[in-house]
Amino acid sequence: MAQHAFxxxxxxxxxxxxxxxxxxxxxxxxxxxxKFLRRFTWEEGAFPDxxxxxxxxxxxxxxxxxxxxxxxxGALWKEDTYGAVLTDAEKCLGCRSCWNACPYGAPxxxxxxxxxxxxxxxESMGKADIGSGxxxxxxxxxxxxxGSDGSGxxxxxx
Numbered sequence: 001m002a003q004h005a006f007x008x009x010x011x012x013x014x015x016x017x018x019x020x021x022x023x024x025x026x027x028x029x030x031x032x033x034x035k036f037l038r039r040f041t042w043e044e045g046a047f048p049d050x051x052x053x054x055x056x057x058x059x060x061x062x063x064x065x066x067x068x069x070x071x072x073x074g075a076l077w078k079e080d081t082y083g084a085v086l087t088d089a090e091k092c093l094g095c096r097s098c099w100n101a102c103p104y105g106a107p108x109x110x111x112x113x114x115x116x117x118x119x120x121x122x123e124s125m126g127k128a129d130i131g132s133g134x135x136x137x138x139x140x141x142x143x144x145x146x147g148s149d150g151s152g153x154x155x156x157x158x
Contacts, residue, residue, distance in 0.1 A: 003063055003083035008056035015041055015054045023058075034108045059106035061085045070101035 023029075023037040038057040045051050061078075065085045068076045075091035076098055078084070099107040 001080050001083055003061075005061055005083075006056065006058060010054060010056075013054045013056075015039070015052065019056070032110060034110050036108060057104065059085060060104055066101040066103065067098035067107060070097040072097060 017039070020035070020037045020039060024035075027036060029036065036058060040055045040057055042053050043050055044053065061084050063083065065076070065078060068078055068085060072095065073091045073093050075088045075093070077086055077088075079086055094109065096107075096109065099105065099109070
């Protein structure tokens with residue numbers, strides 16, 4: 001099985017947030033708490049030598065995803081062609097087991113409500129899907145061979 005991942009070149013990022021806006025538009029995500037593509041920014045140094053850093057944070061489509069094994073309903077699975085971790089919202093119970101298991105906080109929920117039976121959860125989970133409209137990888141320019149191993153550290157240039 002191939003393992004593709006997002007490639008993010010921090011040296012080219014100007015923190016314009018166009019990537020986040022495009023992601024929300026592509027997935028038709030309404031204003032609210034759900035953010036499939038998150039960015040973290042921080043500064044280093046002191047004036048006049050200040051450097052701004054931006055880290056692109058989404059689902060890393062781990063080689064051994066903890067979220068998949070934690071999901072009691074089978075709503076998450078790892079597909080074979082590109083190594084993407086995919087979601088079936090119809091099967092999701094909203095229990096947040098995947099979120100608790102993911103070291104990156106990639107699973108996103110649209111509410112903080114109670115799930116089935118009054119347990120934790122509510123709305124079904126969503127997350128970045130690695131591709132565009134089923135054409136995972138597109139022309140290949142946005143993906144790198146590698147990815148996360150699910151251990152809490154990112155392998156390769158992801």
